[in-house]
Amino acid sequence: MSEGTELADALIREHQAIDIGIETYLDGLDAGGDEEPLRTAMHALRRHIYLEEVFLFPPLRAGGMMMPILVMEREHGELWRAMDALEKTLQSPSDPEALHDACRSLLSLLESHNSKEEPIVYPRADADLSDVQRDQLALFLESGTFPEGWVCAKGAA
Ligand SMILES: [Fe+2]
Numbered sequence: 001m002s003e004g005t006e007l008a009d010a011l012i013r014e015h016q017a018i019d020i021g022i023e024t025y026l027d028g029l030d031a032g033g034d035e036e037p038l039r040t041a042m043h044a045l046r047r048h049i050y051l052e053e054v055f056l057f058p059p060l061r062a063g064g065m066m067m068p069i070l071v072m073e074r075e076h077g078e079l080w081r082a083m084d085a086l087e088k089t090l091q092s093p094s095d096p097e098a099l100h101d102a103c104r105s106l107l108s109l110l111e112s113h114n115s116k117e118e119p120i121v122y123p124r125a126d127a128d129l130s131d132v133q134r135d136q137l138a139l140f141l142e143s144g145t146f147p148e149g150w151v152c153a154k155g156a157a
């Protein structure tokens, strides 16, 4: 197995962990709802989007993958704004039904995004990233943090 495949697998595991965090929150919502799994999942998703837009997408775009990356960035923007809205909803005491709907809609955006990104974009990480670029991505995956206040390419409201 090449190192690139391991990277793709690690990125897919992040998708799964983020989904599980949101689902865990949803499962507990009727019982009062511990916000921690949702907040952790949203932070992980923002960090995941950062690593894709900073470490993964530029070399893929340079390798000629223009349209799929544009679509991925647009969808990151939608995810980003959905998280901004959800965070606002969490701040004000609100109706569990609204939180439930917002989480369901975030999960559905994620499903639509990940179901394209995993088969179309991630396999190209093998072909288009240099060893140095792969090492940088792997290092970030392990321990990287994204800058406070960073917003994804198409995340502005
Ligand atoms: Fe992703």
Ligand SMILES: [Fe+2]
Residues within 6 Å of the ligand: 049, 052, 072, 076, 113, 117
């Ligand atoms: Fe993505």
